[in-house]
Amino acid sequence: MTDQEKYDKIFEANKQWIEKNKVDNPGLFKLLVADQHPDFLYIGCSDSRVHPNQVMGLKPGEVFIHRNIANMVIATDLNALSVINYAVEYLKVKFIIVCGHYGCGGVKAAMEHLDYGILNPWLRSIRDVYRLHQDELDIIEDEEARLRRLVEINTYEQCLNVIKTTEVQRSFHENGYPRVAGWVFDINDAQLHDLRIDFEGELKKIKKTYNITGKASK
Numbered sequence: 001m002t003d004q005e006k007y008d009k010i011f012e013a014n015k016q017w018i019e020k021n022k023v024d025n026p027g028l029f030k031l032l033v034a035d036q037h038p039d040f041l042y043i044g045c046s047d048s049r050v051h052p053n054q055v056m057g058l059k060p061g062e063v064f065i066h067r068n069i070a071n072m073v074i075a076t077d078l079n080a081l082s083v084i085n086y087a088v089e090y091l092k093v094k095f096i097i098v099c100g101h102y103g104c105g106g107v108k109a110a111m112e113h114l115d116y117g118i119l120n121p122w123l124r125s126i127r128d129v130y131r132l133h134q135d136e137l138d139i140i141e142d143e144e145a146r147l148r149r150l151v152e153i154n155t156y157e158q159c160l161n162v163i164k165t166t167e168v169q170r171s172f173h174e175n176g177y178p179r180v181a182g183w184v185f186d187i188n189d190a191q192l193h194d195l196r197i198d199f200e201g202e203l204k205k206i207k208k209t210y211n212i213t214g215k216a217s218k
């Protein structure tokens, strides 16, 4: 198949998808036009092998999605922060999930001592996670096992970054949601692993330093 044929096939597949849903899922399009009320915000890696709706078994309209290289939540990234703000303040999601995956190319690149050009500042944030947990990571001799552990730790740290945001702290205080969870998807067997983050415990710890829900005076 030529590249152009691959491209054209998308529109053919779209038509087939519409026809299939008319039969299997008759109310779907009406539901989509009406509004979106997803319970979940999913923050995951851009990796083409990890598709949030498929991984979670959810239909269109059921999960709000943000993806970037290595599922990062960086304090100055207006893109990620805007998604979190919208999801919490307007969609009122009940869960925010950060989902990493084993075999993550972004995390692997951060472990290599190579110049990745424009990617360097992005990878720096992952290298910062490595530095923060260097004692634990350095003693893992097997490189594959070390990469797997860094994927888990990075996912955990990005959950903490979500908890550090004002929106999450304030909304949880006022409404009892959203809760933040960390998952790792295994591309070898398609299983989802829950890192079982102690959300309320972490929130309490984080508030000691990052509680920014008070009003700043001039």
Ligand code: CO
Residues within 6 Å of the ligand: 045, 046, 047, 069, 070, 071, 101, 103, 104, 105, 106, 107
């Ligand atoms: Co990845």
